[in-house]
Amino acid sequence: MIRLLVKDCGAGTTIQDSGRFGFQRYGVGPAGAMDRIALVVANMLVGNAAGEAAIEFTVLGGAFVVEGGPVRVALAGAYADLKIDGEAVPPLTSATVLDGQSVTVGAAKAGTFMVLAVSGGIAVKTDLGSRSFHLRGGLGGVDRAPVRPGQVLPVGSAPHGPDLTATVPPKVSSGAFRVVLGPQDDYFSDAGIATFLGEAYRVSAEADRMGYRLSGPVIEHAKGFNIVSDGIVTGSIQVPGSGEPIVLLADRQTTGGYPKIATIISADLPRFVQQRPGSEMRFAAVTLAEGIAAAREQAAMLASVRAGLKPVGLGFDTEHLLSVNLVDGWVDAHAPPAEPPLHSAA
Amino acid sequence: MSLRVPRFLPCGDTAVTVEFGTEIDDGLNALCLAFDAALTDAAIPGVIETLPTYRSVLVQVDPLVIDMPAFETRVHAILASLKQSGAPPRRWIIPVVYGGAFGIDLDDVARSHGISTEEVIRRHCSRTYRVAMLGFLPGFCYLSGADPSIALPRRISPRLKTPAGTVSIGGVQALFASVEAPSGWHLLGRTPVRNFMPDRDPVFLVGAGDEVVFRPIPAAAWDDLDAAAAAGRPVAEVVTA
Structure with a gap:
C-alpha cells in the first residue's frame, strides 16, 4: 500500500472530498472542500475524478514522506509553495514523488485554503458515503479526526500516465460577491437590505469551516430575528440579533432559527472562502437566473482548464494562454501576490 | 389533506425552500413530510436531496441540471395528488x-x-x-x-x-x-x-x-x-x- 507519512502540518489540516450529500435530512451537514474549484483542479492535475478525497490545509502547510511510492501530487487553491525533496514544483503542475521522497506544502502567501491531491485520492474509510472530515458530527477524515503528525495516510494508487500542467489557468470572478436575496429577505427592512448591499463588511476573527462572522454596519430586521427553524445551504447569510451577518460554510449546521437575508451564489463561494480575517468585501444582488448563468460559466471555465491540460515538458500553448489572460473581469487564481492579491474582493 | 399554496424561496442557485407556512403546527409539518416523501418518489432530474423541516422543505439542486419553472409546475402537480401516509407512526x-x-x-x-x-x-x-x-x-x-x-x-x-x-x-x-x-x-x-x-x-x-x-x-x-x-x-x- 502506498502511503503518506505525516511529518508536520497545521491544526486546520483535514481530509475533504466533494462533500457528503443525502443525509441533511438527518442533520448531517455536507462538509467537503471549502474551495471547490481548488479540489477539482488539484484532482484533475493528478488524473483523478473531480471529487476525490484530498488534503485541505488552512493557512499553514505541512510535510509528508512517501512510503511504498510512487505518488503523483498537485496543489491548488490559496497560493503556496509545493516542494519535492526541497525542489519547487511550478504552480498548476503535478509531480511524481518517489518512495522515500518528501512533499512539502508551504504556508499560504495569499488566501486561506490549499488542497493537495494525490493519485487515486486519499483512501481513508468513507462515512455515510464521503471521506470528508466533519468535526461536530465526528465523521470522515483519518479515523474521524483531523490530519495530525505521525499519521499514515493511505494513497489510492500509483500515478497513471504523465505529470500534467494546466496551460489554461482556472479563473475566479472579482469585485463584489454576488448574492441572490432570500429566503427570508422579507424579515429585513428596506433600510436593512440597503445597508447589506450598500456598505462594506469585513471578515472577523471568528472564521472557520463552519462559517465566517462578518463585521460592519448593523442590518436592520423588520420583524424580529427569530424564525421557526428551516433549512440552510452553504453560502446562506444569516443575520442574528446583533445585526451582523454570518456566512454559513461547509461545516455548517443543516437548520437554523435566524432569518437569512441572502445566499452567495455557488460560483463566488470559492473566492469567498479564501478571504482572510480583515478582508473587506461588498455584496451585490443578482437574479436567480444570473446566479445559474454564473454556475454554467464556471463549469465551462473548469472544462477549458481540463481541455488545456498538457503533459509536463511538452511546452506551453503560449498563444492560448495569452488570449485567456486578456479577458476582462477575471483574475488568475494562481497569480503570485505581486499581482492583485489572490481571491481578493477588492 | 389540508392544502396550502407554497412559496418558492430561493436559497442561491443551489437550493430552493418550498415553504408551506411559518409556524409550528402538526398539520403543517405532516404536509411537509408527505410532500417530501412524494418529491423523493418523483426523482426529478437535478434534485440532489431534500430536507423537510417544521414548515418547509429545502430542496438542494444542481443548477446545471434543474429547470426551475418545470420544477415549480411539478411541485404543484405533486401537491394536487398528495395523500397522507396511512401507516401509524x-x-x-x-x-x-x-x-x-x-x-x-x-x-x-x-x-x-x-x-x-x-x-x-x-x-x-x-x-x-x-x-x-x-x-x-x-x-x-x-x-x-x-x-x-x-x-x-x-x-x-x-x-x-x-x-x-x-x-x-x-x-x-x-x-x-x-x-x-x-x-x-x-x-x-x-x-x-x-x-x-x-x-x-x-x-x-x-x-x-x-x-x-x-x-x-x-x-x-x-x-x-x-x-x-x-x-x-x-x-x-x-x-x-
Whole structure:
C-alpha cells in the first residue's frame, strides 16, 4: 500500500472530498472542500475524478514522506509553495514523488485554503458515503479526526500516465460577491437590505469551516430575528440579533432559527472562502437566473482548464494562454501576490 | 389533506425552500413530510436531496441540471395528488435521567414556574411528542407537542457545550440531542439513547414523523443503559401507536 507519512502540518489540516450529500435530512451537514474549484483542479492535475478525497490545509502547510511510492501530487487553491525533496514544483503542475521522497506544502502567501491531491485520492474509510472530515458530527477524515503528525495516510494508487500542467489557468470572478436575496429577505427592512448591499463588511476573527462572522454596519430586521427553524445551504447569510451577518460554510449546521437575508451564489463561494480575517468585501444582488448563468460559466471555465491540460515538458500553448489572460473581469487564481492579491474582493 | 399554496424561496442557485407556512403546527409539518416523501418518489432530474423541516422543505439542486419553472409546475402537480401516509407512526419510549448533573436547569425551570421539579418531570413525561424534524447536527430531534406550562424563552447566553443525549426545552419546542453541542436551551435531563451512531445499523433510530414519549429512570440505571447504548443497542423501546 502506498502511503503518506505525516511529518508536520497545521491544526486546520483535514481530509475533504466533494462533500457528503443525502443525509441533511438527518442533520448531517455536507462538509467537503471549502474551495471547490481548488479540489477539482488539484484532482484533475493528478488524473483523478473531480471529487476525490484530498488534503485541505488552512493557512499553514505541512510535510509528508512517501512510503511504498510512487505518488503523483498537485496543489491548488490559496497560493503556496509545493516542494519535492526541497525542489519547487511550478504552480498548476503535478509531480511524481518517489518512495522515500518528501512533499512539502508551504504556508499560504495569499488566501486561506490549499488542497493537495494525490493519485487515486486519499483512501481513508468513507462515512455515510464521503471521506470528508466533519468535526461536530465526528465523521470522515483519518479515523474521524483531523490530519495530525505521525499519521499514515493511505494513497489510492500509483500515478497513471504523465505529470500534467494546466496551460489554461482556472479563473475566479472579482469585485463584489454576488448574492441572490432570500429566503427570508422579507424579515429585513428596506433600510436593512440597503445597508447589506450598500456598505462594506469585513471578515472577523471568528472564521472557520463552519462559517465566517462578518463585521460592519448593523442590518436592520423588520420583524424580529427569530424564525421557526428551516433549512440552510452553504453560502446562506444569516443575520442574528446583533445585526451582523454570518456566512454559513461547509461545516455548517443543516437548520437554523435566524432569518437569512441572502445566499452567495455557488460560483463566488470559492473566492469567498479564501478571504482572510480583515478582508473587506461588498455584496451585490443578482437574479436567480444570473446566479445559474454564473454556475454554467464556471463549469465551462473548469472544462477549458481540463481541455488545456498538457503533459509536463511538452511546452506551453503560449498563444492560448495569452488570449485567456486578456479577458476582462477575471483574475488568475494562481497569480503570485505581486499581482492583485489572490481571491481578493477588492 | 389540508392544502396550502407554497412559496418558492430561493436559497442561491443551489437550493430552493418550498415553504408551506411559518409556524409550528402538526398539520403543517405532516404536509411537509408527505410532500417530501412524494418529491423523493418523483426523482426529478437535478434534485440532489431534500430536507423537510417544521414548515418547509429545502430542496438542494444542481443548477446545471434543474429547470426551475418545470420544477415549480411539478411541485404543484405533486401537491394536487398528495395523500397522507396511512401507516401509524412509530412511537419511541425514551428513558431519561432528570435533574442533578444530568439536567442542570431542572431546578431553575421549576422555580420559574413556581412548581416542584417532580411536577416539571411529570408534565414533560406526560406528553406524546411528534418529531417534526431532524436538524442542526446529526440525529438531533426537534419535537412539537411540548407543554406550554413549562415553556421558557431561550437562555440569553448559550452554553458552548452541552452533553450528548441532552433532553431540553426552548420556548415551546422540545429537543433531544445526539452529540455534544452548543445550546441556549434549558437542560432537563439526559438520555443514554444514541440517535446517531455511524457504525451501527441503523445509523439513526428516531426519524421525522415518529412519536416520542419520555420515561424517567433513576440515575442508578444510567451506567448499565449507557454501556448497552455504547455497544450499539437502541435502549429505546419502539411501539406502534
